[in-house]
Amino acid sequence: MTTRNVENIDINLPNLIYALWKKLKEQRKMQIIFLFCFVLASAFSEVFSLGSVLPFLYVLINPIGLWNLTFFRNIFIFLGINNPNYLLLPMTVIFCLCIVFAAFFRLVTIWLNCRLSAAIGSDLSCEVFTRTIFQPYKYHLERNSSELIAAINIHIPQSIYSINLFFKLISNAIIASSIIIALLIINLKIALSLIIVFGFAYLLISIFIKNKLAANSLFAVNATQNQLSIIQESLGGIRDLIIDQNFNYYIKKFIKYDKPLRIRDLQNEFLGSFPKYALEALGMILIAVLGFLIKSLSPSTVNAIPLLGTIALGAQRLLPSLQQVFTSWSAIKAKQENLKKILDILDRQNYNKNFNLGYSEISFNKELRLSSISFKHLNQKKSIFENIHLTINKGECLGIIGTTGSGKSTFIDIVMGLLIGSQGYLKIDGLNLYSGKDSSRKIRAWMSKIAHVPQSIFLSDSTIAENIAFGIELNNIDYRKLKNAIEAAQLNDFIESLPNKYNTFVGERGVKLSGGQRQRIGIARAFYKNPQILILDEATSALDIRTERKIMEKVNCLSKDLTIIIIAHRHSTLKNCDRVIEINGGKIIKEGLPKDVLY
Known part of the structure; x- marks a missing residue:
């Protein structure tokens, strides 16, 4: 649909009323x-x-x-x-x-x-x-x-x-x-x-x-x-x-x-x-x-x-x-x-009414490939990434390290399809997500396969159950999956200590919970989704070593077909990864086994 930006319309009442009528x-x-x-x-x-x-x-x-x-x-x-x-x-x-x-x-x-x-x-x-x-x-x-x-x-x-x-x-x-x-x-x-x-x-x-x-x-x-x-x-x-x-x-x-x-x-x-x-x-x-x-x-x-x-x-x-x-x-x-x-x-551009429709032909059976990816934010001259090449195989556990501000989280946003590279392409089993009129639908289908756990977890002012099964009506929550997710995220003891168990309200933005508890709810949310790709972006930074180790053991015991990407500053979190890359200055400067990159 062709649109006309109101910023270019002479601001008088007849024009505004006519624009509203349309x-x-x-x-x-x-x-x-x-x-x-x-x-x-x-x-x-x-x-x-x-x-x-x-x-x-x-x-x-x-x-x-x-x-x-x-x-x-x-x-x-x-x-x-x-x-x-x-x-x-x-x-x-x-x-x-x-x-x-x-x-x-x-x-x-x-x-x-x-x-x-x-x-x-x-x-x-x-x-x-x-x-x-x-x-x-x-x-x-x-x-x-x-x-x-x-x-x-x-x-x-x-x-x-x-x-x-x-x-x-x-x-x-x-x-x-x-x-x-x-x-x-x-x-x-x-x-x-x-x-x-x-x-x-x-x-x-x-x-x-x-x-x-x-x-x-x-x-x-x-x-x-x-x-x-x-x-x-x-x-x-x-x-x-x-x-x-x-x-x-x-x-x-x-x-x-x-x-x-x-x-x-x-x-x-x-x-x-x-x-x-x-x-x-x-x-x-x-x-x-x-x-x-x-x-x-x-x-x-x-x-x-x-x-x-x-x-x-x-x-x-x-x-x-x-x-x-x-x-x-x-x-x-x-x-x-x-x-x-x-x-x-x-009148804003980039609005796609079909964005929420699935794309039945997309599949992830082999690999995720980024080729010649470059990216920069609007009104910024310097690119965050320049000519990035990386292939992630299905079932692989990839670790990412880098200094603060090196672009690790932006890199993950590109992998998830949240940000689109200004150059290059993102391919899933050879399917270019950036090409074609149905690009937004393909990206949406790709996102549906991903569970992302950031360092700062968003929690709504609702129950623990509703925050774990995020975006699902209360009557439609699968409580078997919910309990499995709670156990995997090491939340059992905490929830059992609450009078209302998983029906306890967490407060606005989870204000009634500690930082570690909020992170574990975020991890449980990822487990509940049962994704094909699990992305942990400093997801265990607020946890003690013992709790982090138990959660990572659960992660490592998941299906061998699950692809895992972990960003962490603690080297111990990444020691069991299949491969580790180091990002710095908008480039991948190191890539290899954990023992070769971390130590």
């Missing part, structure tokens, strides 16, 4: 069309309710005058009313019914607006989350996680609010137009006067405040994302923060963005609200002036009072609709950067 499902587009059809019905009900005011007031003041109008007299005779003295009750009923129907259509329109906005918001939220987590690993390395958190928790809700306001804007614009048409029919000169005064006032205000609203919108988006980063940093490092007593540093950073953000939010709220009170006062003054002129210029007010009452009611209906149009426009303008952020995420 992202909507066909079902949502049909629902929007239905909504606007209902809005038209609501507009007609407003016209009828306003049109019923004039004859109702005539009946109250001068029923004979209304009866003398041929149009109304024919209608009354058709309804079986032959005397003007009997008009009061039917006209009262008709007037009340028109008001009730108008109110009903308005309420249903508001409900449909909210319901449809929420549905579109849910679509956008799920799509943003899906597109983001399906991005390549390199994308996530180059961006802050606060961007996604801000998108889901801040930009999406604000965008839903903007969508709801847009529907309100269109609805009220249609209703206001219908009221204006009704007023023009009732009295052309007076209606034109009201339109010119109110229309010019709102237009003038809009021109003066639109740039301020846009500037506030941009500031709010950046400030909220910076606040999220500060919260993540301070809570993520709360242990060091408490020890070092650096509270004021983060508090000052938070206040730096928070106070101006609240001030600008208040500015936007004031700018959207203040015309209401000014123009309501102006409207009342115009009605008073109109009443004075009618009384001064007309000897009789019997016919003038119904007209004045109808115009007053029309203005009372018109002003809230015009104010809602203005308020919606100003609020959307103040939130437009949120919508722009969401559209920008939805």
Whole structure:
């Protein structure tokens, strides 16, 4: 699918709305069309309710005058009313019914607006989350996680609010137009006067405040994302923060963005609200002036009072609709950067909807081969690897050593398919994972054969069982495999000492566990997966020698077809490997038996 990056779209509301329209499902587009059809019905009900005011007031003041109008007299005779003295009750009923129907259509329109906005918001939220987590690993390395958190928790809700306001804007614009048409029919000169005064006032205000609203919108988006980063940093490092007593540093950073953000939010709220009170006062003054002129210029007010009452009611209906149009426009303008952020995420490249589909033809029966692999991160001139060649046979246990920062973990990321070499290729039994349109599917199929245990284990705030069977629904956990994995990772004694055994919650990021316990859960997770390739990246660094030895014995006793790659600083961890390589300066500088490389 060809996409157009929102960064290149002129940031005005019509372009943003059109860009959003293209992202909507066909079902949502049909629902929007239905909504606007209902809005038209609501507009007609407003016209009828306003049109019923004039004859109702005539009946109250001068029923004979209304009866003398041929149009109304024919209608009354058709309804079986032959005397003007009997008009009061039917006209009262008709007037009340028109008001009730108008109110009903308005309420249903508001409900449909909210319901449809929420549905579109849910679509956008799920799509943003899906597109983001399906991005390549390199994308996530180059961006802050606060961007996604801000998108889901801040930009999406604000965008839903903007969508709801847009529907309100269109609805009220249609209703206001219908009221204006009704007023023009009732009295052309007076209606034109009201339109010119109110229309010019709102237009003038809009021109003066639109740039301020846009500037506030941009500031709010950046400030909220910076606040999220500060919260993540301070809570993520709360242990060091408490020890070092650096509270004021983060508090000052938070206040730096928070106070101006609240001030600008208040500015936007004031700018959207203040015309209401000014123009309501102006409207009342115009009605008073109109009443004075009618009384001064007309000897009789019997016919003038119904007209004045109808115009007053029309203005009372018109002003809230015009104010809602203005308020919606100003609020959307103040939130437009949120919508722009969401559209920008939805337009990102490298998104593959088929990434989660398997690739049935891939197999690993012979070897994994890296040929002429080079790699460097974005915006970095120096390559981490240059022209790497390595073959790993199925069933082999390969050890990797190297100084800190030599690129061992990056090398593993390339082997797993998380990072793609800028040059060269990765082949599995002769199948090039980098070639073809289905490259991402082949890489995903390759990843499904791998279990990776890093030095820092990610644990969710759930039970030990759920963390070992990571990503599997609680009801679908295989407890036989779970117990075998727990035993192999030397977790038996620890879990048996817990009141809730493997149903014990570990806390956020495993905060209730020691570093060694977290590592053993990570190792148990790898055993549970029953992989074809097991990668241990400093996976036993937090364990004591005795526990590490027992785990490595379990690893060495696994199937001879299991391919194992171990990164470790302890030479004792690698002594039973079939082969050891040493990486330094982006190259493999040593390769051979453990006794030849380690000692």
